[in-house]
Amino acid sequence: MRRLVALAVLALALPASAEDAPVTPNAIVAAAPAADWQAIDPADLLVMDLAPDRDGNPRRVVFQLIPAPFSQGWVGNIRKLAAAHWWDGTSINRVQDNYVVQWGDVTEKKALPNGLTQPGEEQYSEQYKGQIDHYGPCPAPRGDEICKTTERPADEAIAFFDNDSYTGNTGFYSGWPIGMKTTRAAPLVVSVSAPGSKRPPTDIPVQLDSTEMWPTHCYGMVGVGRNVSPDTGTGAELYTVIGQAPRQLDRNIALVGRIIEGMENLSSLPRGHGDLGFYADDEADKRVPILSVRLGNEIRDLPRFEYLSTESKSFAAYVHSRANRKDDFYIQPAGGVDICNVPVPIRRAPQ
């Protein structure tokens, strides 16, 4: 995969004065101009209200549904389940340390609403014909600057890392962390002739790389529980990652979103002691009731949220900083970073 990145070197424009430049990831995000922030449509949010905690504090979890082209079969189902108020009265049933929190119908007998689809396994990833824009560590010194390849036309997807432990490349697509695998196709030759022309056709070589892309199982990502393959789940049973990224699940389970607020209301729940971290029968009282799940545009006074565009220069500088910490606390910059250690910045929109 190494051939995909850093073919040519064009240092990204960083702030002119090194002394004035924000050096920590947080400072870079704080200094990002308003234009670098992308609004999240409330219709793409789900709001899950859990029963209050023992002290009566409300517990709300907000998650963002993944946009097209990923996992749209399941996302469509989830919109229908929310519209049908299907999750109301269900519960959090599994909390496995360093793995996942899972919720849904503990009886596994609750009837599903009509109209759900059953997506196939092929929808775990997407295939593209075309070329993508690449950022990555410059050839030398390794990881010390972010470079951009200039040979290829830009697309929405940006690859940042060519040294992932699980796959050749990782990067970001419209604000989401993705894995990618690119296959260089054999060149096609297309014969072209002008209508009515008497000249012989001209042969034009066409190079169409094929890139497979899929969302990655990072902390806080939301996925679709399922039984043994070829079952792919409906979206009624959901989980979120609360530990080290279980990337072995990538392309084996549908990812449908990510928690953007209230993660602690899931990650700090007491762990279950049944098989796979499900609450055992004698700890059934730990199952937190789900009061309601609604789409964000049905919730009055929901804050507006926005994410830092992963195509922005601010984001590129943020990635660079996370890979090369040089602020006072650090003595040895890593020179690299894992895709799941680059959480996409998300915030409440300034009033």
Place this chain on the structure above:
Amino acid sequence: MRRLVALAVLALALPASAEDAPVTPNAIVAAAPAADWQAIDPADLLVMDLAPDRDGNPRRVVFQLIPAPFSQGWVGNIRKLAAAHWWDGTSINRVQDNYVVQWGDVTEKKALPNGLTQPGEEQYSEQYKGQIDHYGPCPAPRGDEICKTTERPADEAIAFFDNDSYTGNTGFYSGWPIGMKTTRAAPLVVSVSAPGSKRPPTDIPVQLDSTEMWPTHCYGMVGVGRNVSPDTGTGAELYTVIGQAPRQLDRNIALVGRIIEGMENLSSLPRGHGDLGFYADDEADKRVPILSVRLGNEIRDLPRFEYLSTESKSFAAYVHSRANRKDDFYIQPAGGVDICNVPVPIRRAPQ
């Protein structure tokens, strides 16, 4: 770093019959022979008893101190702090979601016992002259088998992965996850002559690679809190990782151990809402009191613990399985795995 692994191909002996072979990581660990398990000396354990939870349930956390050659300055301090009962009456002061839980003296004024040392930054990693034994994915197909290089003499350290996001190689050293960076030294020439011989000396070339090794910040690893560099901390302020591995801290902070039992008593604590996830003044009641911290050999009836030897064939098969899930649930083996997604199996010793 690619040159370090898979120079020659010798497939590890896996069970003869593919049909009988345990295929999941858990099944491989369960089938490991007793000889593959290594006892942990109780004198290398710390036992931290927290105040009981709201329902009166006891909360014990057991952690294992890292062995030589890593971080021994801080480990020595920690033994002295435990012997002095220094942590008794201190508390859990910080719970930052997807990052760390930290404990120690919230006042930062409690006097330290005499005799502590102040290790220097050079102790964040260790330098070796010599060569190490390497396992890794076979050249083709990628990641489908674990291979061993046969050209180099074995040592205690074994490198498994050459595609880490943060450093060239990762692997295991006596049961602990490590990062490594090997520098091939220029060959030395040593002149040798037999005592009393009248023959001219013989020139012998000697190749001594230099490998830097350090423990990695995986889930459950325990590190030493410190202020801004060049402060390196004493070991009185400790933290453990409760989210995605913050590997940028490797070689910037001393790692001194790992939680081996009771992790959920830390990871499920309520998150703090002050700066950096410290409990703010208005949530001081969330600070869980630490009743006592003792060395394991001072605790009556402490269970015996053991870990799966990282030099064993069972462990190699376990790594292979984690990188290539092919059991019924999986349709797409990853073909790779992150060092922090290969927790070293640790269990209570069978009675």
